[in-house]
Amino acid sequence: MTTLSNLTHLDWLESEAIHILREVAGQCSNPVLLFSGGKDSLCLLRLAEKAFRPGRFPFPLLHIDTGHNYDEVIQFRDLRAKELNERLIVRSVEDSMKRGTVVLKTPDEPRNKHQSVTLLEAIAEFEFDCCIGGARRDEEKARAKERIMSFRDEFGQWDPKNQRPELWNLYNAKVHKGENIRAFPISNWTEMDVWQYIEREKLGLPSIYFAHKRPIVRRGGAIVPITPLTPKKDHEVVEEIMVRYRTVGDITCTAPVESIADSVEKIIIETASTTITERGATRLDDQTSDASMEQRKKEGYF
Amino acid sequence: MSQENIQDSLLRFMTCGSVDDGKSTLIGRLLFDTKTILTDTLTQIEKTSKKRGMTAVDLSLITDGLQAEREQGITIDVAYRYFSTGSRKYIIADAPGHEQYTRNMVTAASTAHLAIILIDARKGVLTQTRRHSFLAKLVGIPHIVVAINKMDLIDYDESKYKAICESYKAFAKEIKLSENRTIEFVPMSALNGDMIVDRGESMNWYQGPTLLDILEKTTADYAGKDKNFRFPVQFVCRPHASDDHDLHDFRGFMGRVESGSISVGEEITVLPSQYKSKVKSIQLGDTQLQKAISEQSVTILLEDEIDISRGDMIIKSNDAKEPTKNINAMVCWLSETPMASSRTYLIRHTSRESKAKFDKIDFKVNIETLLHESISNLNMNDIAQVTFKLAQPIMADSYQNNRSTGAFIIIDESTYHTVGAGMIA
Numbered sequence: 001m002t003t004l005s006n007l008t009h010l011d012w013l014e015s016e017a018i019h020i021l022r023e024v025a026g027q028c029s030n031p032v033l034l035f036s037g038g039k040d041s042l043c044l045l046r047l048a049e050k051a052f053r054p055g056r057f058p059f060p061l062l063h064i065d066t067g068h069n070y071d072e073v074i075q076f077r078d079l080r081a082k083e084l085n086e087r088l089i090v091r092s093v094e095d096s097m098k099r100g101t102v103v104l105k106t107p108d109e110p111r112n113k114h115q116s117v118t119l120l121e122a123i124a125e126f127e128f129d130c131c132i133g134g135a136r137r138d139e140e141k142a143r144a145k146e147r148i149m150s151f152r153d154e155f156g157q158w159d160p161k162n163q164r165p166e167l168w169n170l171y172n173a174k175v176h177k178g179e180n181i182r183a184f185p186i187s188n189w190t191e192m193d194v195w196q197y198i199e200r201e202k203l204g205l206p207s208i209y210f211a212h213k214r215p216i217v218r219r220g221g222a223i224v225p226i227t228p229l230t231p232k233k234d235h236e237v238v239e240e241i242m243v244r245y246r247t248v249g250d251i252t253c254t255a256p257v258e259s260i261a262d263s264v265e266k267i268i269i270e271t272a273s274t275t276i277t278e279r280g281a282t283r284l285d286d287q288t289s290d291a292s293m294e295q296r297k298k299e300g301y302f
Numbered sequence: 303m304s305q306e307n308i309q310d311s312l313l314r315f316m317t318c319g320s321v322d323d324g325k326s327t328l329i330g331r332l333l334f335d336t337k338t339i340l341t342d343t344l345t346q347i348e349k350t351s352k353k354r355g356m357t358a359v360d361l362s363l364i365t366d367g368l369q370a371e372r373e374q375g376i377t378i379d380v381a382y383r384y385f386s387t388g389s390r391k392y393i394i395a396d397a398p399g400h401e402q403y404t405r406n407m408v409t410a411a412s413t414a415h416l417a418i419i420l421i422d423a424r425k426g427v428l429t430q431t432r433r434h435s436f437l438a439k440l441v442g443i444p445h446i447v448v449a450i451n452k453m454d455l456i457d458y459d460e461s462k463y464k465a466i467c468e469s470y471k472a473f474a475k476e477i478k479l480s481e482n483r484t485i486e487f488v489p490m491s492a493l494n495g496d497m498i499v500d501r502g503e504s505m506n507w508y509q510g511p512t513l514l515d516i517l518e519k520t521t522a523d524y525a526g527k528d529k530n531f532r533f534p535v536q537f538v539c540r541p542h543a544s545d546d547h548d549l550h551d552f553r554g555f556m557g558r559v560e561s562g563s564i565s566v567g568e569e570i571t572v573l574p575s576q577y578k579s580k581v582k583s584i585q586l587g588d589t590q591l592q593k594a595i596s597e598q599s600v601t602i603l604l605e606d607e608i609d610i611s612r613g614d615m616i617i618k619s620n621d622a623k624e625p626t627k628n629i630n631a632m633v634c635w636l637s638e639t640p641m642a643s644s645r646t647y648l649i650r651h652t653s654r655e656s657k658a659k660f661d662k663i664d665f666k667v668n669i670e671t672l673l674h675e676s677i678s679n680l681n682m683n684d685i686a687q688v689t690f691k692l693a694q695p696i697m698a699d700s701y702q703n704n705r706s707t708g709a710f711i712i713i714d715e716s717t718y719h720t721v722g723a724g725m726i727a
Contacts, residue, residue, distance in 0.1 A: 053587070054541050
């Protein structure tokens with residue numbers, strides 16, 4: 001038997017997240033957990049284990065696949081779902097393209113924002129009334145005002161002026177048919193908290209989170225990985241350098257950072273001394289305008 | 303080492319004041335001086351500062367809001383921000399100072415251990431200072447820091463600072479603010495960074511702690527944190543369909559310890575059924591705990607097979623408690639749609655829900671004068687003492703004694719919006 005020792009901020013954050021997950025399970029009739037294989041959603045899975053084991057999760061897992069993912073992330077996603085013996089639903093942006101509900105302007109454009117369409121289609125298909133996601137308030141200023149239980153209308157839209165006041169730890173996840181709630185159990189976590197939790201819980205991660213050698217070009221201050229989807233331009237010089245990803249997402253708009261951190265311990269040290277925000281370093285699409293995340297959320301994005 | 307509260311490594315505080323008091327600059331300064339602002343954010347702020355014709359970097363832009371807010375020149379909502387020192391993590395609830403102020407402030411205050419009340423040193427104690435202090439008291443924030451800002455604009459004058467402290471103390475006495483509450487004062491210049499994280503050179507006459515010193519040593523408690531064990535059941539785990547036959551009889555009661563603590567072997571009572579049993583084990587993930595403390599989310603297993611569902615509450619058997627269907631509470635109305643006294647609402651109290659009807663409104667508090675007034679209906683931002691009749695009994699404690707089991711929200715049955723917040727008398 002364990003006796004109480006020094007409980008840390010991670011224990012508090014964990015306890016809050018478990019409480020939120022259990023509220024979703026208690027209040028919603030058909031929730032789903034969004035799982036991409038990325039570090040934040042891997043934390044969510046560990047929290048769901050702590051919240052519901054030895055029972056099964058009271059929700060399936062859902063991945064909205066852009067078709068622009070690294071293979072190792074997809075393999076990791078499938079492996080983790082299998083290890084947990086939980087149901088994984090995959091819906092892909094490419095199917096939405098075939099249906100004609102996603103229309104690309106150019107064939108190789110980033111598909112992050114198109115995930116919203118596929119997500120809303122999946123919500124309608126399965127009649128989900130709540131999607132649990134791993135978004136954090138520290139990621140971006142449009143997220144700083146996000147509720148833990150965020151209300152979306154029939155069109156999946158986030159209206160910052162039409163959010164429910166959220167007091168104490170009393171959450172209101174009631175919705176009418178067609179509306180839904182996005183629940184964010186790790187709202188109050190920072191990037192550092194996530195890495196410390198990964199270390200403490202010894203969570204496995206896709207290999208691209210750790211330093212590895214990769215061919216890249218330097219384009220407008222960002223490091224762009226060279227892949228079949230993101231070829232080099234004529235004049236560019238390809239270098240092979242040590243990099244790691246701070247976030248994983250659509251290959252065409254997620255950039256790695258230069259790093260030699262090949263373990264969680266080293267990543268924590270690097271995170272503590274970094275001078276660039278997570279999105280600033282890695283998201284090529286958030287930089288297009290000051291408010292691009294806010295815009296995407298209004299359109300139903302996570 | 304045993305802890306009574308797991309929050310000691312985390313402090314939540316709110317800032318009360320308007321943009322004019324330098325609230326955004328103060329938050330920007332705290333984040334900047336604790337090295338929370340990273341280069342790319344700072345570059346963005348520098349660009350925006352220049353675009354707006356400023357010569358120096360405007361730290362208040364760190365808390366600059368949404369596009370929708372900038373377009374309308376208003377702040378819509380409470381924003382949450384984070385920073386860490388070597389010793390603890392901080393969560394700031396930044397409540398806007400304009401429209402819907404009461405509603406936003408009550409929301410931010412509901413989770414805060416500490417409130418920073420900003421006073422402009424040129425203006426001293428104003429009506430808004432009184433309002434902020436009253437709300438901090440109403441919502442039961444146990445620690446108040448009166449931050450007298452813009453000292454640079456009064457030449458760092460010690461006597462003027464002391465005069466403001468004295469006038470605040472007189473007001474605090476008037477509303478009995480210091481009952482169960484600490485009040486501290488600190489002079490500062492958020493603009494120049496004096497007495498926030500660094501002491502600066504300009505106020506050597508001030509020997510007290512800086513703002514960050516105060517934050518670092520404040521205990522992360524809530525006013526009237528009850529020692530009595532309260533465990534609202536959120537979810538019941540019965541994996542009877544599992545392949546593992548050992549689990550067929552497993553019944554785990556899942557929830558968060560809202561107050562007090564519980565150990566294996568202790569006798570418990572379930573409310574409202576009044577069934578009794580003993581704690582067989584306490585689990586957190588794979589870990590078996592001997593004892594669970596306040597704010598820990600755990601799974602409790604009992605010796606006897608008794609019927610418990612979401613919304614029930616587990617307490618200790620030696621702690622007699624009767625569920626009630628009548629409650630009297632201070633209510634803050636949060637919705638633009640006024641309360642309709644003829645309607646039925648839903649209230650959510652811990653993990654329990656009940657239909658509720660307003661019985662009567664005892665009085666409204668005028669938050670400008672703090673005097674009681676009689677009213678017949680509640681509008682947005684009104685604070686009033688109200689009596690309710692409930693369809694289902696709840697296990698209520700007074701908010702003064704227990705912030706978790708003394709609080710509830712009111713939900714509109716047709717729109718499902720959260721329309722009110724209540725604190726049980």
